Amino acid sequence: MPEVNVTEHLLLNQKKSPMARGQFTHLLNQLILSFKIISREVTKAGLVDVLGFTGEINVQGEEVKKLDEYSNNVLIHRMSRAGVICAMSSEENEGIIEIPAGFPTGDYVLIFDPLDGSSNIEANINIGTIFSVYRRKTPSEQPATLEDLLQQGVNQVAAGYCLYGSSTMMVMTTGSGVHGFTLDPSVGEFLLSHPDIKIPERGSIYSINEGYTRYWDAATREVVDYFKEIDNERKSPYSSRYIGSLVADFHRTLLYGGVFLYPADMRDPKKPKGKLRLMSEANPLSFVAEQAWGLATDGVHRILDIQPTALHQRVPLIIGSPLEVEKVREIYRKHGY
CATH class of the missing domain: 3.40.190.80 (D-Maltodextrin-Binding Protein; domain 2)
Known part of the structure; x- marks a missing residue:
């Protein structure tokens, strides 16, 4: 059976939806590219100067790790230029992250934790990026406001995480089940490895x-x-x-x-x-x-x-x-x- 990459999977699922729009698929593809860039840095973290603290304190009152800062910058830079986001929020930034003047915007907002578990970086324990996507609530011709970001979780149109560990794995949902994709470094693609994940009814x-x-x-x-x-x-x-x-x-x-x-x-x-x-x-x-x-x-x-x-x-x-x-x-x- 031929392997399915994440882009093929997204396009197949979007075709099934009467609300399918190219903006949404492009947003997710830009996120996926960001994850690949972050994964590359995480895997060589011990070889380059990206471990340790920056000396800064984030909005949570926590010391900022260098990889935290790097991951945050990658996501802000790439998603600001994607043309499909009207505003973002990051765990590392106090307020709304606005799209720079001169760049096109879209109908979605992105909320993320750029590098969850970063206190474990030096111990080589799994860390990851968590993300959440909503449609904006205010008119598209107006600047985005807090109303667009402060939505109930039930309004999410996509969410998931990318786990950086012994392998890099992305788990996500667009509201019709949960699927896992593992990054194959030999081809540089996330391939469908865990289709239709269901949590056991009872665990141990x-x-x-x-x-x-x-x-x-x-x-x-x-x-x-x-x-x-x-x-x-x-x-x-x-x-x-x-x-x-x-x-x-x-x-x-x-x-x-x-x-x-x-x-x-x-x-x-x-x-x-x-x-x-x-x-x-x-x-x-x-x-x-x-x-x-x-x-x-x-x-x-x-x-x-x-x-x-x-x-x-x-x-x-x-x-x-x-x-x-x-x-x-x-x-x-x-x-x-």
């Missing part, structure tokens, strides 16, 4: 940073205790797996099943919603999860139904197999959430 792994146990509320502690019990619904304790790179932990959960949790904690009263960003992390991964028959919640609400109020809004995230996520919801409801 829970993923959470248990070093923060003392900062959790009673509901979260009961959730983790449940997964360790012998007499839980699967009649066996779950295995604990935590990489500390969201995109890598989610990718494992998507393929093997189980649940990933990053709950709220009480360490910082200014950040009662935990660490993860709704727009650049939780929404795109939740869209992928639901398209793969999984679930995603903040413990009470469906992630994709949350109305964002700020570009860098944070949210608790429980995501994975439906039976595990529903069990977490049940325990949270029992505690009055």
Whole structure:
């Protein structure tokens, strides 16, 4: 059977849609090219001066890694010139990223985390780019506004991530299932390697940073205790797996099943919603999860139904197999959430 590359796959699926437009396919192709460029730098990071910190602090108050900065610049540069984007938002930038004067714009907005898990770069652990695409809401003849970016996740028209590790793999959805493509370096193409991904209904792994146990509320502690019990619904304790790179932990959960949790904690009263960003992390991964028959919640609400109020809004995230996520919801409801 002939191998299918990502462009062929996109064109085939777009032909099936009465809303198919060349702008959308061009946007995704420009994203794919950006991923190839970033992958090239990641694979030779130890050989050139792209490891370590830049000395700058990003909008999240975190030190910026050199590869973070490089990846952010690649995405902004390429997508600003694609002619299909009216505005962007990055985890590394405080406000809206506008398209430079003189470049054409389009009907879409792009939100991204340029290099998730970058604290693990020097340890050679999987890192990745997470992305989310929406159609703009304001008239196309007007400048883009926050209204175009602050949309509920349910409005996404595409989302996914590119994982840089032992191989480079892109997982994405355009609203009709989830597909994985692996970069073949011999031909420089992403080839369809994981068609129609479905997360298992029940898994055997829970993923959470248990070093923060003392900062959790009673509901979260009961959730983790449940997964360790012998007499839980699967009649066996779950295995604990935590990489500390969201995109890598989610990718494992998507393929093997189980649940990933990053709950709220009480360490910082200014950040009662935990660490993860709704727009650049939780929404795109939740869209992928639901398209793969999984679930995603903040413990009470469906992630994709949350109305964002700020570009860098944070949210608790429980995501994975439906039976595990529903069990977490049940325990949270029992505690009055």
